[in-house]
Amino acid sequence: MTPEPTARVAMIGAGQLARMTHQAAVDLDIELRVLAGSRCDSAASAGAPYHLGSPGNLADIEAVSKGADVVTFDHELVPFTHLERLAEAGYRLRPEPRALLMAQDKLEARRFLLAAGFPVPAFTAIDSAADAIGFAGQHGWPVVVKARNGGYDGRGVHVIDKPDQLTGLFDSSSGRGPDTAWLAEQFVDIAAELSILIARTDAGNTALYPAVQTTQHAGICKHLVMPAPLPSHVIEQAGRTARSIAHSIGATGMLAVEMFLTTHGDLLVNELALRPHNSGHATIEACATSQFHQHLRAILDWPLGCTDLLSAAAMVNLIGTGSELDITGGLRRALEVPGVAVHLYGKTPRPGRKLGHVTALGDTTADALERARLAAGQMGLG
Amino acid sequence: MTPEPTARVAMIGAGQLARMTHQAAVDLDIELRVLAGSRCDSAASAGAPYHLGSPGNLADIEAVSKGADVVTFDHELVPFTHLERLAEAGYRLRPEPRALLMAQDKLEARRFLLAAGFPVPAFTAIDSAADAIGFAGQHGWPVVVKARNGGYDGRGVHVIDKPDQLTGLFDSSSGRGPDTAWLAEQFVDIAAELSILIARTDAGNTALYPAVQTTQHAGICKHLVMPAPLPSHVIEQAGRTARSIAHSIGATGMLAVEMFLTTHGDLLVNELALRPHNSGHATIEACATSQFHQHLRAILDWPLGCTDLLSAAAMVNLIGTGSELDITGGLRRALEVPGVAVHLYGKTPRPGRKLGHVTALGDTTADALERARLAAGQMGLG
Numbered sequence: 165m166t167p168e169p170t171a172r173v174a175m176i177g178a179g180q181l182a183r184m185t186h187q188a189a190v191d192l193d194i195e196l197r198v199l200a201g202s203r204c205d206s207a208a209s210a211g212a213p214y215h216l217g218s219p220g221n222l223a224d225i226e227a228v229s230k231g232a233d234v235v236t237f238d239h240e241l242v243p244f245t246h247l248e249r250l251a252e253a254g255y256r257l258r259p260e261p262r263a264l265l266m267a268q269d270k271l272e273a274r275r276f277l278l279a280a281g282f283p284v285p286a287f288t289a290i291d292s293a294a295d296a297i298g299f300a301g302q303h304g305w306p307v308v309v310k311a312r313n314g315g316y317d318g319r320g321v322h323v324i325d326k327p328d329q330l331t332g333l334f335d336s337s338s339g340r341g342p343d344t345a346w347l348a349e350q351f352v353d354i355a356a357e358l359s360i361l362i363a364r365t366d367a368g369n370t371a372l373y374p375a376v377q378t379t380q381h382a383g384i385c386k387h388l389v390m391p392a393p394l395p396s397h398v399i400e401q402a403g404r405t406a407r408s409i410a411h412s413i414g415a416t417g418m419l420a421v422e423m424f425l426t427t428h429g430d431l432l433v434n435e436l437a438l439r440p441h442n443s444g445h446a447t448i449e450a451c452a453t454s455q456f457h458q459h460l461r462a463i464l465d466w467p468l469g470c471t472d473l474l475s476a477a478a479m480v481n482l483i484g485t486g487s488e489l490d491i492t493g494g495l496r497r498a499l500e501v502p503g504v505a506v507h508l509y510g511k512t513p514r515p516g517r518k519l520g521h522v523t524a525l526g527d528t529t530a531d532a533l534e535r536a537r538l539a540a541g542q543m544g545l546g
Numbered sequence: 547m548t549p550e551p552t553a554r555v556a557m558i559g560a561g562q563l564a565r566m567t568h569q570a571a572v573d574l575d576i577e578l579r580v581l582a583g584s585r586c587d588s589a590a591s592a593g594a595p596y597h598l599g600s601p602g603n604l605a606d607i608e609a610v611s612k613g614a615d616v617v618t619f620d621h622e623l624v625p626f627t628h629l630e631r632l633a634e635a636g637y638r639l640r641p642e643p644r645a646l647l648m649a650q651d652k653l654e655a656r657r658f659l660l661a662a663g664f665p666v667p668a669f670t671a672i673d674s675a676a677d678a679i680g681f682a683g684q685h686g687w688p689v690v691v692k693a694r695n696g697g698y699d700g701r702g703v704h705v706i707d708k709p710d711q712l713t714g715l716f717d718s719s720s721g722r723g724p725d726t727a728w729l730a731e732q733f734v735d736i737a738a739e740l741s742i743l744i745a746r747t748d749a750g751n752t753a754l755y756p757a758v759q760t761t762q763h764a765g766i767c768k769h770l771v772m773p774a775p776l777p778s779h780v781i782e783q784a785g786r787t788a789r790s791i792a793h794s795i796g797a798t799g800m801l802a803v804e805m806f807l808t809t810h811g812d813l814l815v816n817e818l819a820l821r822p823h824n825s826g827h828a829t830i831e832a833c834a835t836s837q838f839h840q841h842l843r844a845i846l847d848w849p850l851g852c853t854d855l856l857s858a859a860a861m862v863n864l865i866g867t868g869s870e871l872d873i874t875g876g877l878r879r880a881l882e883v884p885g886v887a888v889h890l891y892g893k894t895p896r897p898g899r900k901l902g903h904v905t906a907l908g909d910t911t912a913d914a915l916e917r918a919r920l921a922a923g924q925m926g927l928g
Contacts, residue, residue: 469885
């Protein structure tokens, strides 16, 4: 007879975040049941118990959530009205719907952050090319045009240099349909991109990780280093801002606050994610408590773990290309590189798809990054 | 469609070692199929694919091994003749049967080590109380009487102070049956117990972990610290001995060499385990590469990982008592202790059963041990 698990958690989604959360759940003997689109999804193929269904279908979400102590998320693609219905029906969603909205709806998030006094790039809701051109008249070109909902890994984000690039974006030929809501944002000259990872419990306890500096390409995180090699006053201000946001929005679980450090030295809040986040993957090897263990502890209102850094670290995402891959051969070559840890997500390669990541520890972030990139290169990825 | 795993490994046994190997296998997208006695076994409940059967049954071992690139072990309880049959049938067993015999048969191991020039306690094969008394006549009391096969966690080991304690040991009332083979060993005054963990590949590459000092009680490891706080000449000698043994026996995968440091300053080899080992659990948090990742890499003849220590560490086993347990409540209290990682094995509590372990990292091994013990105490275990 198996003993009762220490807790039952349902996770909506079964991607790599759910896969790594399952690995952490095994340590704590937590049952993590995931909502998977297929039994080949990353978390399902790693052995997490799963229910097959869609995050857009209320009945599927209810089915996986039944009996769970807490319901949490590996993505933000659940319709907000479903979240409200579930909360009303007594399911314990963590983060709560209102907090999760800050990751679902970029316009709501911007409005909330602005009203609460947090620094954000100038923005406005737009409906048409004319609106975007009007915004550019105030703030200058280029303009960043973003879909209000559903964008991730750079999808739904367009940097527009001149009016004729707006053609087609606001009609159904954009592939997003005429009902897509948009916002326009001031283009910011970025000196560095930071991600601040922080866990928060319902009771308001927080645990802040060392700051991460990310390098993005076409909206996808290419690689990161930890701790961010930036002046301490920047790091401290970013940490204070993230903690204050966590409390303001009532975050529960992991929160990633992505920020821009502008060339003028200003820190602006870009996006929020209320779950384990790509920018936190190096915590598995480099910190006393990984973001996946921490998310589980936070949503269950258990004591938070120590976030001390054990070593400087770097992470490189393994992103699919169009080329044929010899994954096993590449893995063997990557493991030749000293001090790297490879995490594969069990996914079929496709261009632009995150297939895994490599973390390297080192005496310095530069040294770690060099080896992580070398290993990723050996795999023909990243 | 799920991509092919990077490798297929079969593991005989589905206990906590298989559970933690499964977690590591997920990182490398290796399929680890385990031979489980029940679907509630530790590794099966963690999501490893499993075949139900017995390690004593050749057909069951073949069934789980079919299609695997390598077959490996979470325990030594497979009859040696089965191992030979499988190897003859073309299955790639790692470690190979002859090497695994060194962990299965304490008498064979002692004889091999003695012949190869490694220091071992004085020993002899015995069949009767008279033999044991004769051995004591040469080497003095107490005498350690051990079952040749099948003992673990102190089972099958008896420290005999005087002749009348031998009564009943050699007849069927001992519960081991009249066919049990025995050896007698000189009782050694132990100053410290060490475990040296080393990985070896078929090609003869090795990777040595920092030495571990264990504290045993009634034959079960209670706790350990890493690195072992012993003089460097002792550590170096122990490391050289372990590497030499790994090559001599042709070990593949993880090898744990348990040694005694006697009060006279001698290092004697006690037992060998050819698999991930309880004394290596702290490598999960404290080393760049855990022993579970390393075992998989070694048996697949992949490059071995870095064994550098990131932090001083201590581990305490969570061992079942007779008392009722509130595991979830205990876990919450244990997680209050700063810098500890708890690993639960998903087992029903029974007296003497290893239910999990706690690892703490710290500035010193003493500091880490204090916190690991505190956390174990909070769980009412260890």
